[in-house]
Amino acid sequence: MGRVVVEVMPKPEILDPQGKAVVGALPRLGFTQFVSVRQGKRFELEVEGDVTPEVLAAAQQAAETMLSNPIIEDVVAVFDAADREKACC
C-alpha cells in the first residue's frame, strides 16, 4: 500500500486566526519562545500498490483542485511517504 502526503498552508498574506489562537495559548504552558504559529493541513492519500509518477501527478492535481483553495492556501509539498521515511532513517 503506497501513501502520498499532501501539505497545505494558509498563504503568508492571509492572517491565520487559528495559528493566532495557538500562539496566544502557548505561553500559558510556559512555551514563551514561540512568537508566531501558522496552522496548516496534512493529507495522507493511500493507493493500492506503489506510488508511481502518475499517482504523484494525480495527487498534485487533487491538491490544487480540491485539497487547497488557491485564493487562501498554498500547496507546499506533495511527496511519497516512503521517500520521507527513508530520508529520516
Place this chain on the structure above:
Amino acid sequence: MSAELGGARIGVITFPGTLDDRDAQRAVCLAGGTPVALWHADSDLQGVDAVVIPGGFSYGDYLRAGAISRFAAAMASVADAAAGGMPVLGICNGFQILTEAHLLPGSMVKNDHLHFICREQVLVVENAATAWTNQFEQGQRITIPLKNQDGQYVADDKTLDMLEAEGRVVFRYDGWNPNGSRRNIAGITNERGNVVGLMPHPEHAVEAGFGPDAQTGTRQGTDGLGFFTSVLSALVKA
C-alpha cells in the same frame, strides 16, 4: 402579488448538512414565488427560473466551508445556468460554495476573533441594480441576521479594487466589522449582476414576529423579503 410573479419558480438546493433550506423556501413563498426543492446530487434543476444556495454546514465544513459541495452534480448545472444569466443567490454557506466554485471571487476564512457570531446586523446596500437587490435603494440600510464561524471575506487587493471599481460590492457591514472582512464587505456580485453571495441571512427576516427587531417593534423586521421580491421582479422584466 400578481399571478405573473407567483408563476416564478425558485429552486432551493439542499446539501448534506444544509440548515436553512426550509426557511429559504418559505421566504420565496412569502415573496409570492413558488419554491422548488432541489437535491445536490441531482443535476436536473427542474426548469427553475432562479436558484438559492442556502446556509448551513454542508459536509460539516470539512476540508473548507463549501469545498466539497462545490463539486455536487447540481452545482455544475448551476454554473451553466448562471453563465446563461439565471439569478443565483448564495447565503452564508451558499456564498462559500459560490466562491469555492469560482462563480464569485475571493474566499472566506475564520472570523478574526475566532468566535461563532449570531446577531442582528445592519448592512448598507451598495448596489441596488442586481437581480437580488433591485427592490432596495442605493445606500439603504437593512437589518438581517448574521450567524457564522467562517465569515471573514478575503481577496487580494487587485481583486478588491476591481470589485470596488465595477460596483460589485453589493453589501457592506455598517457601524462595525463583525468578522474582519476586507473593506467591510458582506456581499458581492458577478460582472453580470445575476449571481450574488452574502454572509448574512435575508431568509430569516421575512415575516413579522420572527425577524430582527425593528422600529415597528420587537421581531418585526422583514428587510430580507426584498431579496426575494427583487428576483421575482427581475424575472418578470427578463
